[in-house]
Amino acid sequence: MKPIIMDVDTGIDDALAIAYAAHSPELELIALTTCFGNISVEEATRNSLYVLEKLGKSVPVYEGAGAPLSGTLNKRYARHIHGEDGLGNALKGEPHGQKAKLAAPDYIIKQVKERPHEMTIIAVGPLTNLALAIEKAPEIVPLIGEVVVMGGAVTVPGNITPHGEANIVADPEAAAVVFASGVRLKLVGLDVTLQTLLSSVHLETWRNSGHELGRLFAEMTEFYIGAYETRYPGIGGCGLHDPLAVGVAIDPSLVSCEAMRVTVVTEGAAAGQTVGSTEGEPRIKVCTRVDADRFLQHFLSRVI
Numbered sequence: 192m193k194p195i196i197m198d199v200d201t202g203i204d205d206a207l208a209i210a211y212a213a214h215s216p217e218l219e220l221i222a223l224t225t226c227f228g229n230i231s232v233e234e235a236t237r238n239s240l241y242v243l244e245k246l247g248k249s250v251p252v253y254e255g256a257g258a259p260l261s262g263t264l265n266k267r268y269a270r271h272i273h274g275e276d277g278l279g280n281a282l283k284g285e286p287h288g289q290k291a292k293l294a295a296p297d298y299i300i301k302q303v304k305e306r307p308h309e310m311t312i313i314a315v316g317p318l319t320n321l322a323l324a325i326e327k328a329p330e331i332v333p334l335i336g337e338v339v340v341m342g343g344a345v346t347v348p349g350n351i352t353p354h355g356e357a358n359i360v361a362d363p364e365a366a367a368v369v370f371a372s373g374v375r376l377k378l379v380g381l382d383v384t385l386q387t388l389l390s391s392v393h394l395e396t397w398r399n400s401g402h403e404l405g406r407l408f409a410e411m412t413e414f415y416i417g418a419y420e421t422r423y424p425g426i427g428g429c430g431l432h433d434p435l436a437v438g439v440a441i442d443p444s445l446v447s448c449e450a451m452r453v454t455v456v457t458e459g460a461a462a463g464q465t466v467g468s469t470e471g472e473p474r475i476k477v478c479t480r481v482d483a484d485r486f487l488q489h490f491l492s493r494v495i
């Protein structure tokens with residue numbers, strides 16, 4: 192079992208990714224750490240606790256950054272994509288559990304030091320928590336097993352600016368810190384995640400599953416698919432961005448990667464753009480191809 196921390200900004204695809212990880216015997220989900228992004232960090236914490244309760248999983252949730260390293264939000268929350276509550280307006284009530292005491296970056300530092308070379312961090316929101324951890328304790332960099340990041344658009348257009356992907360645009364400085372740190376990193380960007388689409392035909396099975404999680408996931412994902420249809424008319428489904436990062440952590444053969452140096456534009460209209468080059472160091476594994484059908488079948492067999 193691979194021990195993982197998931198760093199999330201729990202919107203809809205984050206919730207699907209959490210469930211996929213929690214139901215996968217190859218992974219040991221140790222904790223969630225939360226970040227602002229799709230919604231505020233407090234809402235990300237609430238949604239994470241809520242989803243874990245619906246999953247019947249007792250996993251600690253450590254709250255992290257409420258704003259990017261620069262201190263000011265440079266992109267609005269994504270309520271038009273993820274709903275007012277971040278879960279497609281499917282949230283019914285508040286979770287019973289409470290967040291854990293430590294701040295997310297301190298928890299990451301502590302956990303990595305306790306299990307050197309073992310931890311995989313699956314980061315599917317802005318990279319602020321990881322950047323704060325690396326800035327505070329750079330000695331953790333060689334001790335992290337691997338970071339799998341959902342973020343960036345190296346070979347394809349962006350989804351929030353012409354070249355910028357939402358998680359990187361939300362905190363370009365944080366992404367720049369993490370990418371330049373030399374940490375072992377795999378980048379699961381729009382290059383591959385927009386090839387993994389979930390269509391509404393799959394939601395019937397969830398809706399008729401006879402349990403609450405299935406109904407919740409069908410309701411929230413229906414909202415997400417609707418938002419994708421508005422954003423990309425005729426697309427026929429929603430991008431399984433964050434679940435694909437989990438899929439890659441479970442089975443790296445789902446994707447093929449190219450080793451590149453990736454820099455991040457941190458200023459101006461192109462802030463958040465991820466620029467790949469086959470020259471220079473450090474190298475990051477940029478996922479450029481995905482076996483989308485095999486991933487989708489695997490995801491559907493595990494998620495609820």
Ligand code: BDR
Binds near residue numbers: 229269272315316
């Ligand atoms: C990423 O942005 C967020 O809206 C999603 O949860 C995903 O992590 C896709 O660009």
Ligand code: CA
Binds near residue numbers: 201204205
């Ligand atoms: Ca996310």
